[in-house]
Amino acid sequence: xxxxDLSSPAALPTPALLLDEERMKQNIARLAKRAEKLSVSLRxxxxxxxxxxxxxxxxxxxxxxxxxSTLAEAEVFFDAGxxxxxxxxxxxxxxxxxxxxxxxxxxxxVVILDCEAQAQAVVQSDVPALIEIDSDGHRGGLRPDDPAxxxxxxxxxxxxxxxxxxTHAGESYTVRGAIAHADFAELERKAAVSxxxxxxxxxxxxxxxxxxxxxxxxxxxDLTGVTELRAGVYMFFDLVMAGIDVCxxxxxxxxxxTTVIGHQPTKGWTMIDAGWMALSRDRGTAAQDVDxxxxxxxxxxxxxxxxxIVSSTNQEHGIVSHRxxxxxxxxxxxxxxxxxxxxxxACATAAQHDRYNVLPQDGGPIQTWPRFGGx
Numbered sequence: 001x002x003x004x005d006l007s008s009p010a011a012l013p014t015p016a017l018l019l020d021e022e023r024m025k026q027n028i029a030r031l032a033k034r035a036e037k038l039s040v041s042l043r044x045x046x047x048x049x050x051x052x053x054x055x056x057x058x059x060x061x062x063x064x065x066x067x068x069s070t071l072a073e074a075e076v077f078f079d080a081g082x083x084x085x086x087x088x089x090x091x092x093x094x095x096x097x098x099x100x101x102x103x104x105x106x107x108x109x110v111v112i113l114d115c116e117a118q119a120q121a122v123v124q125s126d127v128p129a130l131i132e133i134d135s136d137g138h139r140g141g142l143r144p145d146d147p148a149x150x151x152x153x154x155x156x157x158x159x160x161x162x163x164x165x166x167t168h169a170g171e172s173y174t175v176r177g178a179i180a181h182a183d184f185a186e187l188e189r190k191a192a193v194s195x196x197x198x199x200x201x202x203x204x205x206x207x208x209x210x211x212x213x214x215x216x217x218x219x220x221x222d223l224t225g226v227t228e229l230r231a232g233v234y235m236f237f238d239l240v241m242a243g244i245d246v247c248x249x250x251x252x253x254x255x256x257x258t259t260v261i262g263h264q265p266t267k268g269w270t271m272i273d274a275g276w277m278a279l280s281r282d283r284g285t286a287a288q289d290v291d292x293x294x295x296x297x298x299x300x301x302x303x304x305x306x307x308x309i310v311s312s313t314n315q316e317h318g319i320v321s322h323r324x325x326x327x328x329x330x331x332x333x334x335x336x337x338x339x340x341x342x343x344x345x346a347c348a349t350a351a352q353h354d355r356y357n358v359l360p361q362d363g364g365p366i367q368t369w370p371r372f373g374g375x
Contacts, residue, residue, distance in 0.1 A: 011338075012366070015278035016257040017353035018340065019369070020302070022361040023253035024235050028058055031217060031234050038223045043067050043086060043210065045232030048347045051356060052080040053369040058235060067230050071098050072374040078107045085109045086210070088166065088230070090132065090140055093121040100125055110163055114141050119152045123159035130166040130208060131156070131199075135191035136184065138170035144194040150202045157204040164208025165195045168230070172215040176244045176289070181219035188216050193225035215246050238346040239296060243288040249296070249304060255340040256295070256349065257357070258318065260333050270320040270333050274341060276313040280348035294318065295341035295349075302340055305331060310341055 035042040044058040047069040055066060055077060063081035067088050068074045074085050083106060087099070091111040102109050113119055114132040122129050131152055134141030142149045156162035172184035188211045196206040211223070212230030223229065236254040237247040258274035276294070285292040293309035297320055307326040312319040320339070322330070333339070343349035350356075351373060358367040 012257055012357055014257050014259045014338070015274035016357050017350060017355065018255045018257050019236075019356040019358045020253045020255075021358050023251060024054070025057065025361060027237060027247070027251060027253060028235050031231060034218060034220075035229050038220060038229070040223050040226050041065065041228045043212075043228045043230050044235070045069070045088070045212075045230055046073060046077060048233045048236060048350060049371070050076075050350070050373065051369050051371040052076065054235060054356075054371075055080070055082065065228070067232070070375045071095060071102075072372070074102055074107070074109055076372055078102060078105070078109075083107050086130070086166070086230075087111050088168075090114060091118055091122065091127075091129070093118070096121060096125040096127060099127050103127065112166055113152070116148065116152050116155060119155040119161075123155060123161050126159070126161065128161050128163045129156055130164050130210060131162075131195070133165050133167040133191050133195045135167040135188045135211075136169050136171040138168070141167060142195070144191050144198055149195060149198060150204070153199045153202065153204045153206075162199075162205055164206045164210065164227075165192055165199070166208070166210035166230075167192045167195075169211070169213045169216045172213050173240065173244065175215075178219045178245065181215040181244075181246070182221050184213075185211075185216035185220035186222070188213070189220070189223055189226055196225070214241060215244060218246055233346050236346040236350070238284075238349075239292045239342055239344045240284040240288070243285050243290060243292070249342065252342050252346075254346045254350065255298065255302065255342050257300075258339050258341055260320075260335055260337040260339065261317075262335060263333075265330075268321050268330055270330060272310070272318040272320055272339060272341075273316065274310070274313075274318045275316045277315050278349075278352055279310065279313060279318065279341060279343065280345065280352055281313070282343075282345040282348040284344040284348075291323070292342075292344060293323065295343055298340040298342060300338040300340060304342075305339075 045067040065084040132141040169188040199206040217231040258272040262271035297308035311321040356369040
């Protein structure tokens with residue numbers, strides 16, 4: 001593969017968000033193949049990408065089912081042709097008017113909820129919903145054996161609004177390795193399938209059983225009883241995912257191009273023009289076995305510079321240094337040198353930018369794909 005020339009100062013103004021198209025496509029194909037093997041449909045989460053161009057590649061070039069985390073995402077992706085959308089954040093009653101407006105335009109938008117008060121608001125607006133199930137104590141949701149599950153389900157069912165159940169094994173991010181992630185995937189599956197069974201035993205419909213997180217989606221051994229699989233950051237991956245062995249560092253498709261702007265030799269610092277406004281303040285690897293600071297440093301071609309991290313950030317300045325415990329001289333990185341920083345959390349880093357500068361798979365000119373934000 002030919003690599004686009006990033007060595008010229010005219011290539012891109014820095015800091016700039018780079019997306020390696022070849023790596024992204026490989027990551028997308030990996031999970032699509034796994035979902036097929038597990039005999040479930042895949043409903044990609046587009047909250048990380050927030051890009052119509054990325055979504056098009058996630059769904060094979062034809063608009064398909066997606067998951068969103070904001071109504072702004074639902075609106076943009078519906079306008080791009082995606083009409084089967086799960087809004088996977090607990091619904092606030094004040095947002096139902098916007099949901100209704102999308103549905104009136106032909107969008108099959110489904111919301112999630114985990115209490116009777118939300119269910120009452122939803123049925124008054126005639127909006128379909130999935131009940132969120134707590135599979136690991138990570139966040140919201142009802143336990144499969146909670147009596148409120150049947151009460152909430154009945155409110156929805158009696159109004160024709162019950163579509164099923166969903167869960168997210170967010171605690172899978174706290175463990176490392178395929179075996180541990182597979183165990184969480186089974187907890188996730190059992191909770192969702194058990195909740196669906198409880199609803200059906202009560203005479204309530206439950207056609208959809210939706211599960212997913214990026215670690216469990218890649219490690220699940222069996223998804224019997226599940227109808228669909230969700231995952232989000234998998235198309236890009238990041239250092240958090242690499243730190244828990246979901247991917248390798250070489251799978252990370254997203255990076256921030258930055259320029260060396262100075263040095264503090266006595267401190268062992270190299271200054272760059274990417275601060276927290278470009279990289280985000282996310283320190284998601286701090287609790288992992290290897291703390292990557294604010295990002296792992298690579299040369300302009302994406303090759304990791306051993307033991308160099310962004311150790312500190314100000315708004316528009318980053319400090320590159322050796323990670324803690326590493327001695328020796330800093331590499332020669334003259335002022336004007338281009339570097340690339342791999343992100344801790346792809347969602348947070350991408351959110352700092354309004355476009356992807358795409359390094360094409362065929363080595364052609366850099367392309368620009370817009371991304372958006374907001375709620």
